[in-house]
Amino acid sequence: MNLFSKIKIGKRLMLSFAMLCVFTIAIIAVTISGLVDVTKQVNLNARNSELLLTSQDVSVYAHKIGELLAVITITNDKNQREMYKSKIGKIRLAYRSLLDSLQKQVASEEEKVLLKAVVDVITGVQVSTDQAIALADSGLLDNARSLFSEKAVVELEKITENAENFVAFQKKQILNLESKVKKTVVSLSRLVIFLGVLLVAFSIIMSTLTTRSITRPLAEIGSKIVAVADGNIASDISQELLSRSDEVGTIGKCVQNLISNLKNSIVNLTSGMKDIANSTGELQSIATTLNKETAGLKQRATTVAASTEEMSANTHSVASGMDETSNSISSVAAATEEMNATISDIAQNAEKARSVSAEAMKQGETIVDVVKKLGISAKDINTVTETITSISAQTNLLALNATIEAARAGAAGKGFAVVANEIKTLAEQTSTATGDIKAKINGIQTATEKAIADIQQITGVIKDVGDIVNGIATAIEEQSTVTKDIAANISQATDGVKDANVRIRETAKVSNEAARDISIMKNGFDGIVEVTGQVNYSTEQIVNASGKIKSIVEQFKV
Amino acid sequence: MISIENTEQNSILTVIFVVDDILFGLDAGIIQEVVQVKKITPVRQAPPYIAGVMNLRGRVVTVIDLGTRLEMQQVEINDQCRILIVEWKQEYIGVLVNSVSEVIQVEKSDIKSSPGNVKGVQQMFISGVFKRLDQTHACLLDIDKLLDPESRENEKDRVE
Incomplete structure (x- = not known):
């Protein structure tokens, strides 16, 4: 044999x-x-x-x-x-x-x-x-x-x-x-x-x-060819057949090369898909963290607003009490002390808000890096699909030659002519599938670009928030100085009360400013929440696109 | 020369290809195989329709530019280009075409003689015309006249 x-x-x-x-x-x-x-x-x-x-x-x-x-x-x-x-x-x-x-x-x-x-x-x-x-x-x-x-x-x-x-x-x-x-x-x-x-x-x-x-x-x-047509490319052609040196051996070698090329391409494609899935998962977790942190920030801003309101009320009560008696100065002193504590609360909260917004900016940069990696992975898949396109062209040529060879064999080649036609159909299917993958990758790249733009918008908003928080900190410092002056002046008698009255009005003005700043800050946080929602939506689109590509790839059993 | 003719169905297996946007056909029996274009080495002082020689698995094969041969647009080498390897007088000859589209069975009764208004070089090389399923027409080429260098000289004499 x-x-x-x-x-x-x-x-x-x-x-x-x-x-x-x-x-x-x-x-x-x-x-x-x-x-x-x-x-x-x-x-x-x-x-x-x-x-x-x-x-x-x-x-x-x-x-x-x-x-x-x-x-x-x-x-x-x-x-x-x-x-x-x-x-x-x-x-x-x-x-x-x-x-x-x-x-x-x-x-x-x-x-x-x-x-x-x-x-x-x-x-x-x-x-x-x-x-x-x-x-x-x-x-x-x-x-x-x-x-x-x-x-x-x-x-x-x-x-x-x-x-x-x-x-x-x-x-x-x-x-x-x-x-x-x-x-x-x-x-x-x-x-x-x-x-x-x-x-x-x-x-x-x-x-x-x-x-x-x-x-x-x-x-x-x-x-073997029928198995490949059904998408099963796991099994190889036996070694005994490949070692043959006649025409059948040559055909066997060609088909074996075709199967192994297809197998390599699909393995590369699968690993590329895994990279995309990992990157997308990271992106999603970052967006979720950002959303959570922003919610915390919002809550704290609410606390600051409440404190500011309280401060305003206190300032008013001080103003009304100032006109009554000098013995109410003691109550003023108490109120001033209370105010001091509140201001230090505000200072603490402002510091926290600043650090949170810095953290958010850092995470925004990480997201941009991850999304850029995603774009590069998609481009890598493009080179893989180009390889598959060239393989399908070669398969087509192989099918053409097989048809001619089968015709040369006469009646005996009729069965093989059917096989050659199957190969041709397979090559056409491969070409169509590659076109689909290309379109999906273009979708991913568009989505990636949109995600990068969205994230850059988010980081811009976060920077604004940081600036606002810095403004608050400055205002609080000013307040702190003013309350120290008040405390010093309380020991002076009634004539000092008048002076204090003027300062209290100033205080009222500053706290109003703070309340306005805080409401601006709250609006900023709403902006962040909206943008992170958009990021989430974009990542979901990427997940959908990669799921479609995966289902195409899974048609092949490697 | 082998001719693959199905006597029961009375049809010829034909390879359909394109030269300068026109469909042509050749009997698949004389075609050994179809290959992609690799390196073609030009030959000095050869007739203009000889594109050069190529190496086919250690065998030197003369390549003919079918576009120039038919006095049409010269075949421009790209990814779609193919070379039909033909065995002619115990020699392998490569025929360079713009692209190969398919292999089909052509009923002999469907082949009509070429129309009278086709003149000159093309009239010489075309042995018949047939209609394809999509209603487009393709011209069957006569390989002996196409590859014989003398037929080219005769044509020149006739024109003069």
Whole structure:
């Protein structure tokens, strides 16, 4: 199987066909050689049959000569004898030609020996026949008859015997050859059947191996691509497939590169989303803290306002009491003491308000930093989406080439053409998703810019609040000096009361100023609360936008 | 040369691409693959329609600027540009186009001969015109005439 995966598909198919062809040619060669063998033996058999017939003829001729010779030795009629003599001559010519043809056809030593015996006897009989005829011609019929019966008959019978021997030998040869042919045919048919079965088994194994080595990895790639189309890119293509060096291996490597690129991009995108979520959370907590602190500030401003009102009332009561008696100076002193305590309260509260507004300004700067980081993260995501766009363009090209390649494969490539189309659809979906992400990131950047502007407005308002609080502190200091003067002047008598009356009016004026300042400060705090609400709204928008991006990213299972 | 013809459906698989805002088509069977444009090295004293040579996985491939070849606007290299790798007379030749849009099956019966009022170089290279699904027309190009340097010379002679 490993050896298979190293060879290109075309060569693999050629190899299988070549091996099958060699097998088939071997079987045909074996069959032809067997048939040639059988044909040779059948030819031999035909020759043997001919020999058999010829030798039987020789035997028949010997008998005929015997019969004719018998008549010659008996008859006195010269004409009849001449007629038989010529008949004998004809028969001799006939079997001489037969013997010539036999000698030509005889092949084995054993046959030659047998034939030579026949020829020798025939030569002998020819001599004795000629002698018998000569005796008969010279009128010695009795001598001729005795020569015929003593010598020629015996020799003629010998010819028959020898010829029969030859016939028996040929019959044996024919039987031998027949059994040999039968054996050859049986063994040949067995060999052909065995080779045929071997060929069928071999071709089944070869075709199964070749087909499986192509369809199995293609099916795996197909299932991986369908998984990617469904958004599941967690599983990789097996190492065995990637190590292949044929066309299927190349496709597998391309798809694997595509999957790992997509995976990296999504991991980067996810980490970018986490950064945004963290930054947004920080921003929200800062806005909440600012809101809380401002509420505290507002409460304290209310306290200051109440104190200022109280102070105003006290100042009035001092003014009304001043006209009555000098013994009410003691009550004035008490009131002055009370006033002193209240002023120190105010001073404390003003100090607190100042520190809170400084803190708020510092936090505002932190928020600006965080929001700027958010903008940078969004830009980072933009570079990631550019990478994804380039990947989708490459995927599109890959799908195009896969379609052409599938068409080249003909009917076998039809299934892969469907896969190529799926890849194309996937690339288009990726492109659309990237466009969505780009639009969302633009939304985030717009929201970020708005948030920065809002926060800068907030810090401006806080600075104003700080200035106002500083104004209050100065006013309180002035008040403090004035109350000290009052305390000093209370020890002086009634004429000092008048002087005090003037100062008390001054005090009333200053406390009115303080009340006005405090109400301005309260308005400032309302402004802060409104602005922090806006910050909260902006961060919620960012959270919504990042949630949408996250849902897009989560379509992919990494 | 291989020709991918579906005899049952009697259609040709065709790669559709754009040169100077006009749609053209080539039989996908002769196209080995489609690649993005990388580095093209100019060749001195070559005809003007030879954009240069490129390296395709260690193989030197001659690149033809189809815009100049068709006496239209020269193809300006950008991200959309593609090179169709064509096997022609045992040689790989790159055809530079403005962009590749899709691969479609074109019914043979839908291919009409090019209109008579198309003259000159384009008439020579166009083997037919067919209508696409969105009713736009695309011209089928004759790759043999397009890549044969002699057809260019003949054209010059004829004009003179």
